[in-house]
Amino acid sequence: MSDKSIIGLSRLVTLRQQVDTVARNIANQSTTGYKSEGLRFREYLTEAKEEDVRSSPLRSLVAATVFTDFSAGPLQATGNSTDVAMIGDGFFVVAVPGGERYTRNGAFTLDAKGQLVTLSGQPVMTSTGSIRVSQQDGPVTIGPDGSISTGKGSIGRLRIVRFADQRQLSAESGGLFSAAASPTDVAATEVRLASGVLEGSNVRTVHEMSKLVAATRAYDQVANAILRESDPNELKRLAGEE
Structure with missing residues (x-):
């Protein structure tokens, strides 16, 4: 598996974590005293060749930590x-x-x-x-x-x-x-x-829904980029077809 694919997989893990966090917030939008959670991202840039596209979703590693928003609810x-x-x-x-x-x-x-x-x-x-x-x-x-x-x-x-x-x-x-x-x-x-x-819960539902849509789109973008970068034979091996 190429370095780009490994980087892409790390981004998928982070995006999945973001989707799970947002989904948890939305599920608790009516929970008394609930405090919404978010992710703080830290991006580690990797070396890119001249021919690489600098805006590629596969050019950096991303780490995320969960934090709680303790602001008051209504x-x-x-x-x-x-x-x-x-x-x-x-x-x-x-x-x-x-x-x-x-x-x-x-x-x-x-x-x-x-x-x-x-x-x-x-x-x-x-x-x-x-x-x-x-x-x-x-x-x-x-x-x-x-x-x-x-x-x-x-x-x-x-x-x-x-x-x-x-x-x-x-x-x-x-x-x-x-x-x-x-x-x-x-x-x-x-x-x-x-x-x-x-x-009440301090979850901002409309804001969380927007974040969910953005994270889902980013997940699909990175997944498609991995498919383009990966060796077809390697993908078959990972899928257990070989």
Whole structure:
């Protein structure tokens, strides 16, 4: 296989990664608190002969790294007293087997045992751990500072954290993030929440659709260029026909 074909294949891998990333964003355009992902490209130019066309898609190697766009999504009113949206920087903390995760999805509810949980059932952490509410205590409300109250008064406060470098966060399924470093707890005076409201996905659907079309076209262009550059016998060998 020629060097150009190898370079072309590396571009195909990167373009496929871009298509997958965009498709994931589009699939989560309605997911509460979802943060869109993108790719940062780094292109390594290769030597080209005089007769080579400088604009050929097969003249450079491309590497890509995934990043998360943490810009705020639109606020959506729900009227549910246990729904809450984060205004500004910060993450809610939830418990998972073996540790904790961080999320911008403030769609919380009470499970059958009265524990404050996410819609997926993960316990929501307060400054003192998980929290349970008795039905006899009345409805639960969450204040602008994260305080949790019932008809009998304040019973706790949501744990809110921040990260000095959000690049330390790794996206997981369900709108959760894991972190390579420990976060900093945010004081009540620095927290601003909106109750009865959720933060929507920050995915720009039209923009993502345009990126998907462009990536698909580029993929086809590079694939066709590889076919033109490749030895027919080599292609048959790779296809298992020889």
